[in-house]
Amino acid sequence: MIPLTIEIAAEIEAKLMKDACPLGPRGILIAATAIVEKRPLWTRNVRYFKRLKNYSLKLVGRLTIQEPE
Numbered sequence: 658m659i660p661l662t663i664e665i666a667a668e669i670e671a672k673l674m675k676d677a678c679p680l681g682p683r684g685i686l687i688a689a690t691a692i693v694e695k696r697p698l699w700t701r702n703v704r705y706f707k708r709l710k711n712y713s714l715k716l717v718g719r720l721t722i723q724e725p726e
Contacts, residue, residue, distance in 0.1 A: 666686050695713075
């Protein structure tokens, strides 16, 4: 079982809202969990999570793997 990372999710959401590019609550929790657990995030919508590239989030889409910058 992977622990829920509400504190990290709240920090990320606050920063994204400050930059005027918020994610939905489910997206934030999913991304925060992947970041904390240092696991890739598999998604069909890489573009949706790209705004989290500054958080060392590795995105894996259908045909592409996006390494964090």
